[in-house]
Amino acid sequence: MTTISIVTGGSRGLGRNTALSIARRGGDVILTYRSQAAEAEAVLSEIRGLGRRAAALQLDTADASGFSTFSGRVRSTLDGWGRDRFDHLINNAGHGEMAAFAETTEAQFDQIFNVHVKGVFFLTQALLPLLADGGRIVNFSSGLTRVSYPGFSAYSAAKGAVEILTLYLAKELGARGITANTIAPGAIETDFLGGAVRDTPAYNEAFAAMTALGRVGVPDDIGPAVASLLGSENRWITAQRIEVSGGQNI
DSSP: OOOEEEETTTTSHHHHHHHHHHHHTTOEEEEEESSOHHHHHHHHHHHHHTTOOEEEEEOOTTOGGGHHHHHHHHHHHHHHTTOSOEEEEEEOOOOOOOBOGGGOOHHHHHHHHIIIIIHHHHHHHHHGGGEEEEEEEEEEOOGGGTSOOTTBHHHHHHHHHHHHHHHHHHHHHGGGTOEEEEEEEOSBOSSGGGTHHHHOHHHHHHHHHTBTTSSOBOGGGTHHHHHHHTSGGGTTOOSOEEEESSSBTO
């Protein structure tokens, strides 16, 4: 049976690449977007061009009050595809804030934790009744939970919380055969932080110098790794933090 994956934040960056990588491996995709409807539609066109089914649903992962309604929309989409369950949940949606610890505001802190921790926690909870037994959960973390880089104290703390949450998901959902893992990318050329790593030569060169393979990552280094983790050949991997960073800071 064809798998169905939900990829949050699938209209851009690593979410987009993950959605396309899943489709290339033969899976159908429901992706979410917050405001970039046109970009989401472009991803749908690419997925359908690969011969897979695709749907895009609007979702603000910072607003947990909308998760019940979103779950209903997922159920309706599944009904239209002749299914009552989906197979994979990839919690990718997020944003970055770069600020020194002493200058981080409460509003910045709350926004980061609402998206990266509260959003992941309660969205996963809301979708559990629709997640198939034997399914997969993949939460996005960051290489910054292993090493420190000035300006990311709140962001990294949130990602650290996601890593611990993932351990609990693996333990508590294991009886249903559901695995839970985190993917921790290193520095990647995307529009994260306004494209800082992609578009600022000094940042790009600095992170490349920290990496064993001598360059920063690109989305094609991450999406295929996530799609592979979802494959049946990786069914025995759970409760793991998998860093995909090219050997950054080793």
